[in-house]
Amino acid sequence: MVGAQARASSSLRRTLARAFSSSSISPFFHGIHVFQCPDSVGIVARLSECIASRGGNIHCVDVFVPEDKQIFYSRSEFAFDSTRWPRDVLESDFQKIGKHFNAERSIVRVPDLDPRYKIAVLASKQDHCLVDLLYRWQEGRLPVDINCIISNHPRTSNTHVIRFLERHGIPYHYLPTALGNKREQEMLELVEDTDFLVLARYMQILSGGFLQAYGKDIINIHHGLLPSFKGGNPSRQAFEAGVKLIGATSHFVTEELDAGPIIEQMVERVSHKDNLTSFVMKSENLEKQCLSQAIKSYCELRVLPYENRKTVVF
Amino acid sequence: MVGAQARVSSSLRRAAARAFSSSTSPFFRGIHVFQCPDVVGIVAKLSECIASKGGNIHCVDVFVPENKRIFYSRSEFSFDPSRWPRHVLESDFQKLAKHFGAERSIVRVPDLDLRYKIAVLASKQDHCLVDLLHRWQDQRLPVDINCIISNHPRAPNTHVIRFLERHGIPFHCLPTGPGKKREEEILELVEDTDFLVLARYMQILSGGFLQAYGKDIINIHHGLLPSFKGGNPSRQAFEAGVKLIGATSHFVTEELDAGPIIEQMVERVSHKDNLTSFVMKSENLEKQCLSQAIKSYCELRVIPYESRKTVVF
Numbered sequence: 001m002v003g004a005q006a007r008a009s010s011s012l013r014r015t016l017a018r019a020f021s022s023s024s025i026s027p028f029f030h031g032i033h034v035f036q037c038p039d040s041v042g043i044v045a046r047l048s049e050c051i052a053s054r055g056g057n058i059h060c061v062d063v064f065v066p067e068d069k070q071i072f073y074s075r076s077e078f079a080f081d082s083t084r085w086p087r088d089v090l091e092s093d094f095q096k097i098g099k100h101f102n103a104e105r106s107i108v109r110v111p112d113l114d115p116r117y118k119i120a121v122l123a124s125k126q127d128h129c130l131v132d133l134l135y136r137w138q139e140g141r142l143p144v145d146i147n148c149i150i151s152n153h154p155r156t157s158n159t160h161v162i163r164f165l166e167r168h169g170i171p172y173h174y175l176p177t178a179l180g181n182k183r184e185q186e187m188l189e190l191v192e193d194t195d196f197l198v199l200a201r202y203m204q205i206l207s208g209g210f211l212q213a214y215g216k217d218i219i220n221i222h223h224g225l226l227p228s229f230k231g232g233n234p235s236r237q238a239f240e241a242g243v244k245l246i247g248a249t250s251h252f253v254t255e256e257l258d259a260g261p262i263i264e265q266m267v268e269r270v271s272h273k274d275n276l277t278s279f280v281m282k283s284e285n286l287e288k289q290c291l292s293q294a295i296k297s298y299c300e301l302r303v304l305p306y307e308n309r310k311t312v313v314f
Numbered sequence: 315m316v317g318a319q320a321r322v323s324s325s326l327r328r329a330a331a332r333a334f335s336s337s338t339s340p341f342f343r344g345i346h347v348f349q350c351p352d353v354v355g356i357v358a359k360l361s362e363c364i365a366s367k368g369g370n371i372h373c374v375d376v377f378v379p380e381n382k383r384i385f386y387s388r389s390e391f392s393f394d395p396s397r398w399p400r401h402v403l404e405s406d407f408q409k410l411a412k413h414f415g416a417e418r419s420i421v422r423v424p425d426l427d428l429r430y431k432i433a434v435l436a437s438k439q440d441h442c443l444v445d446l447l448h449r450w451q452d453q454r455l456p457v458d459i460n461c462i463i464s465n466h467p468r469a470p471n472t473h474v475i476r477f478l479e480r481h482g483i484p485f486h487c488l489p490t491g492p493g494k495k496r497e498e499e500i501l502e503l504v505e506d507t508d509f510l511v512l513a514r515y516m517q518i519l520s521g522g523f524l525q526a527y528g529k530d531i532i533n534i535h536h537g538l539l540p541s542f543k544g545g546n547p548s549r550q551a552f553e554a555g556v557k558l559i560g561a562t563s564h565f566v567t568e569e570l571d572a573g574p575i576i577e578q579m580v581e582r583v584s585h586k587d588n589l590t591s592f593v594m595k596s597e598n599l600e601k602q603c604l605s606q607a608i609k610s611y612c613e614l615r616v617i618p619y620e621s622r623k624t625v626v627f
Contacts, residue, residue, distance in 0.1 A: 309555045
C-alpha cells in the first residue's frame, strides 16, 4: 500500500490494535491537552475538575505563568476511558472551557486515536538529517506520516534514500531551484495536505510569501549555536573563531533568516585536536539529535510560541 | 607580613616544607612546555633528556596540527633535585630549545619557583572577584595577588575590603571616565606582575596599554562568544530566546571580546527563566570559567595557536 491508503489504514490498524488489547484489560487512552489563555484564578481547578468528572486520571501537568504577563500556559497528560468519555465529547468539553476562559489556544490530542501529523521534509544535498529522520520514522520513534520528500538536489535511483522511500511508498520530488526560481508554487501544492514542514538542511530561504501562503509551522535545523554563526558555513566560521564549544539549533522558520523562535539547542566540546572535518562531523551529530528532539517535542505538544521570539517547551 | 615579604617567605616556606618532608620523597614535580618546528625525533630527545637525569615522566601531551609543521608538547615529570638541580634543569632544556629552534620552551617547578604574580581588575560586579579571592585563600589558585584595581569604589566595611586588608593585598580605586582610563597609573601598579586577570572589568584596555604591558591578560566574557559581544549579553540572550547561555574566558587583544578563547561553559535555560535567573546562571558560569582558565594557564596548559586560537592541553 502506498501513501494515503497506508496512512488511513495505519490509523485504523492502531486503533484496532488498541481496542483488541484493551477490551478486557485496559480501555484507557492517553490524552494531551494544551491551553493558553489570559491568566485568572481557577483555571487549573476547572481543567482538572473537567478531567476528573469524566473519570480521567491526570498523570502530568506543566503550568507556566510568566512573572510579567498575565498569560496562562498549561500542558496536561491524562488517561481516560473512551467508552466513558468519547473522543468527540472530549473535544467539545475542552472547547467549552476554552470559550469560558477566552483561550488563545486549546488543543486536545489523543495520539492513539487521532490521525498522525502529516509532514513533508525538505532537503538539499546533505543527507544526514534526512536519513536520520527516515530511520527514526521507520523505527516508530517519529510519530508522523511522511507525505513526501522535496529536494532541490537530485538523487539517483540506486541511492539509499531513494530505495528507502520506494520501499515505503513515499514520493520524492526533485525541484531544482535557481536564482529567481524557488519553485515555491509547486512546493505549496505538494505540501498542501501537511500539518507542518521539516527543513532537514534545506539550503534555500523560503520567502515571506511562501510562509504566509503555507501558514503552518515549519521547523528548521541550523548547524550552529544561534545567534552565533548565522548564515552559511557555520562550522567553518566556528573553526576559524577558535571556539571551544559548537552547537546546533532547531527553530521555527520566520521571514528573518535563522532568527525564528528557538525550540532546542545542543552543544559539544571541540579543541585544538579538532580540524574542520571533525567540526563538521560533530556538528552533523548534533544536528540530527537536535532536529529529532525538536520534532518529538513538537508532536507531543510541548512547544508553545512565547512572546514574539521565544518558546515555552514543556 | 604584607605583600612582597609574604611572597618571598611563602616561597621559602614551601621549599623548606618540601625539603623537610623529603627524607621519604625527594622528588619534585616539573612541567615542560615546548613549541618548535616539527621534525623527527623531538619526543625522543626530550624524553631522553629527562630520563638521563633520573626524571620520571608522568604525563605527556603532544600535538602537531595536520596542516602545519609545528610541534607542541607539554610534559609532567618528577625528578630528584639533588641529582638534577633546578639551574641544570633550566639549562638542559635551553640547550634542547636551541637545538630545535624552539619558539617556546618553558620549564616550571611549581614547588620551587616563584608563584605567578597577578593583579586583578574589577568594576562594580563582585562575584568573579570574590570567587577568585576565596579560591586563592583556599589555596586553589596558585598565584600571588599583588593588588586589586577597580574603577568602582568599595567602602571599608565591605566583604572585599575587609578580606583584602586581612591578607595585606592593596586595593586601588581608579575611577575612570570618558577620556580618562587611568592606564598610565594602572601600568605602574601592575609592572611587577606576570599576567593580569580582568574579573568583569568593564573598561576596554587600549592597544597602547596592551603593548606597554606586553604580557598576557585573561578576561571573562559573560556570554558564549562570538554570540552577544559587548554589553549586557544576558539581556541579549534573554531577548533572543536561546535555550543555552554561556561564558567565555579568553586572552585580551585590541579587538573587543575577540582574543583567543581559552575556555567556554554553558548551562540550559528555558521559559521558566527570567532575566534575573539568566544573570544568576551566567554569574555561576563566569566564576567557574574564569577560574578554570586561570588554573589551566598557571599549569602551563594554554598555548596560543594560530592567530585566534589556543591549544589547551
